[in-house]
Amino acid sequence: MVSITATAPALALRQVSHWYPARGEALRALDAVELTVADGEFVSLVGPSGCGKSTLLRAAAGLLAPTEGASTVFGRPPAAAAAAHELGLVTQDAGLLPWRTVAANVALPLEIAGGDRRRAVVEELLDRVSLSEFAAYYPRQLSGGMRQRVALARALAHRPRLLLMDEPFGALDEISREDLRLELLRIQERERMSVLFVTHSVREAVLLSDRVVVLSSAPGRVLADIAVDLPRPREERLEATTEFLDCVASVRAALDVGRRR
Amino acid sequence: MTVRPAADAARREANRTAASAAPSPLPRRGLLRTVLASTLPPALAVALALLAWSAWVRLRDVPGYLVPTPEAVARALIDDPWRFVDAGRASLVEALGGLVLGAGGALLLAVVMAHSRPLERALYPLALVVKVTPVVAVAPLFIIWFGFGIWPKLLVAALITFFPMLVNAVTGLRDVDPAALDFLRSLHASRWQVFWRLRGPASLPYLFAALRISVPLALIGAVVAEWMSGDGGLGQVILIANGDFDTASLFAAVLVLAALAVLLSGALALLERTVLFWHESFEG
Numbered sequence: 001m002v003s004i005t006a007t008a009p010a011l012a013l014r015q016v017s018h019w020y021p022a023r024g025e026a027l028r029a030l031d032a033v034e035l036t037v038a039d040g041e042f043v044s045l046v047g048p049s050g051c052g053k054s055t056l057l058r059a060a061a062g063l064l065a066p067t068e069g070a071s072t073v074f075g076r077p078p079a080a081a082a083a084a085h086e087l088g089l090v091t092q093d094a095g096l097l098p099w100r101t102v103a104a105n106v107a108l109p110l111e112i113a114g115g116d117r118r119r120a121v122v123e124e125l126l127d128r129v130s131l132s133e134f135a136a137y138y139p140r141q142l143s144g145g146m147r148q149r150v151a152l153a154r155a156l157a158h159r160p161r162l163l164l165m166d167e168p169f170g171a172l173d174e175i176s177r178e179d180l181r182l183e184l185l186r187i188q189e190r191e192r193m194s195v196l197f198v199t200h201s202v203r204e205a206v207l208l209s210d211r212v213v214v215l216s217s218a219p220g221r222v223l224a225d226i227a228v229d230l231p232r233p234r235e236e237r238l239e240a241t242t243e244f245l246d247c248v249a250s251v252r253a254a255l256d257v258g259r260r261r
Numbered sequence: 262m263t264v265r266p267a268a269d270a271a272r273r274e275a276n277r278t279a280a281s282a283a284p285s286p287l288p289r290r291g292l293l294r295t296v297l298a299s300t301l302p303p304a305l306a307v308a309l310a311l312l313a314w315s316a317w318v319r320l321r322d323v324p325g326y327l328v329p330t331p332e333a334v335a336r337a338l339i340d341d342p343w344r345f346v347d348a349g350r351a352s353l354v355e356a357l358g359g360l361v362l363g364a365g366g367a368l369l370l371a372v373v374m375a376h377s378r379p380l381e382r383a384l385y386p387l388a389l390v391v392k393v394t395p396v397v398a399v400a401p402l403f404i405i406w407f408g409f410g411i412w413p414k415l416l417v418a419a420l421i422t423f424f425p426m427l428v429n430a431v432t433g434l435r436d437v438d439p440a441a442l443d444f445l446r447s448l449h450a451s452r453w454q455v456f457w458r459l460r461g462p463a464s465l466p467y468l469f470a471a472l473r474i475s476v477p478l479a480l481i482g483a484v485v486a487e488w489m490s491g492d493g494g495l496g497q498v499i500l501i502a503n504g505d506f507d508t509a510s511l512f513a514a515v516l517v518l519a520a521l522a523v524l525l526s527g528a529l530a531l532l533e534r535t536v537l538f539w540h541e542s543f544e545g
């Protein structure tokens with residue numbers, strides 16, 4: 001069992017299809033999706049809106065049981081991974097508890113997972129997302145960008161091995177978005193946790209990822225799986241290089257193929 | 262580790278200083294200001310209403326057994342204050358007891374219903390039966406079943422506070438931020454953990470809304486039951502005053518009842534302010 005978990009990919013979706021019940025015939029959201037995220041790999045998922053990205057991510061997190069196929073996290077069903085506190089989740093809505101301070105929100109997973117609950121741990125997490133001074137604030141006193149930072153710190157608190165992020169910066173202004181993007185980049189390059197990252201920004205996907213997976217419009221199918229061979233650690237100024245732009249172009253081309261169908 | 266570009270660092274600094282200018286822990290308004298702001302306008306309105314009432318009775322020469330002057334009502338209160346204090350206290354205890362029974366029972370049932378759609382569907386019609394049962398129809402029955410004493414009053418007060426609390430509590434326990442719920446589920450949080458950390462706190466604004474409705478209802482329930490059994494409380498005062506054509510005492514009893522309702526609602530509002538400081542309805 002232990003040897004299986006050591007070699008198994010962080011995330012594997014095998015022939016995952018999903019239908020949502022709808023009036024008349026069921027609505028097909030995913031069509032036989034195959035997807036693997038290796039241990040320590042950063043994979044982005046892009047695709048037109050409504051193509052099933054969130055559905056896929058929810059299936060990976062065990063929040064939704066796909067109609068067909070199965071997903072595994074480190075070789076186990078997602079529920080087992082969740083029970084082992086191996087999953088970290090960040091969604092577009094931060095989902096913070098408004099009656100808790102920033103520090104108490106970040107400490108939430110430690111309460112559930114029974115981890116190290118010392119104040120120093122929370123302080124360190126807040127420091128990582130540059131929010132040390134705001135530990136005593138309540139969520140409604142924060143800007144959208146700061147709330148997403150808290151959500152990120154909270155998702156990292158229990159040291160998950162797989163981070164699942166569904167358009168985490170989607171509702172932010174461009175400036176906060178860039179800040180957070182770089183912070184995520186630093187954190188992931190240091191800690192090397194596996195990440196599945198849903199975004200609709202192609203540049204963001206290329207900057208952050210080892211691989212970019214392109215989904216077709218609904219029902220979502222994997223159209224392309226593009227490796228991003230850019231050196232790490234990555235920096236913002238990489239975005240001006242031809243290698244970067246070539247990569248962006250090939251992702252865009254794959255997206256266009258999907259749209260034309 | 263790479264160096265962050267200078268422009269980025271400057272931008273972050275700007276963000277930080279802008280945010281630091283905000284007050285640190287949530288600002289809370291002073292208690293005295295809160296109390297004054299919430300009592301002064303209604304006190305003025307009441308004073309004006311009393312003046313208008315007095316003037317109307319005098320100018321139109323309305324007989325005292327139909328509508329007493331405010332002065333006659335005041336005299337009834339001053340002549341035998343303990344009668345009203347004792348009656349008011351009895352009604353208050355019954356109303357609060359009934360509220361604890363009714364709202365507490367509703368809360369327990371709501372927790373069950375919020376966790377299971379089939380149970381909700383099964384129990385909701387029964388709750389509706391409780392809701393539409395006219396208090397005046399069952400109060401005499403309660404007296405026959407439980408005799409005089411406090412129980413019939415508690416039960417009537419409980420009966421009419423039950424439904425608002427049930428409906429609000431079920432709604433509140435369900436109305437949780439889906440993103441917060443997803444996060445807890447991704448941690449494999451137990452129902453118990455989700456309840457104490459998310460559903461419970463999230464339902465508090467709904468519970469307070471229900472209490473705002475239920476507090477006056479509980480008082481009415483207690484008084485109606487007293488009025489029917491005729492043993493103690495403001496309901497009994499009203500019953501006797503009615504028989505004696507002692508309209509001044511009747512009005513005095515109603516006044517005491519209204520004062521109790523205002524007092525309880527005020528206390529509730531203060532409690533709400535303290536408990537729900539994080540809620541957007543208290544944005545400064």
Ligand SMILES: Nc1ncnc2c1ncn2[C@@H]1O[C@H](COP(=O)(O)OP(=O)(O)O)[C@@H](O)[C@H]1O
Nearest residue numbers: 020027029048049050051052053054055056218
């Ligand atoms: N809970 C649901 N019930 C019914 N249909 C849904 C539900 N969630 C999503 N869908 C539908 O499934 C499709 C894929 O949705 P989603 O996974 O949210 O796409 P994306 O995240 O790529 O925008 C959409 O057509 C959407 O309307």
Ligand SMILES: [Mg+2]
Nearest residue numbers: 053054055166
């Ligand atoms: Mg989505």
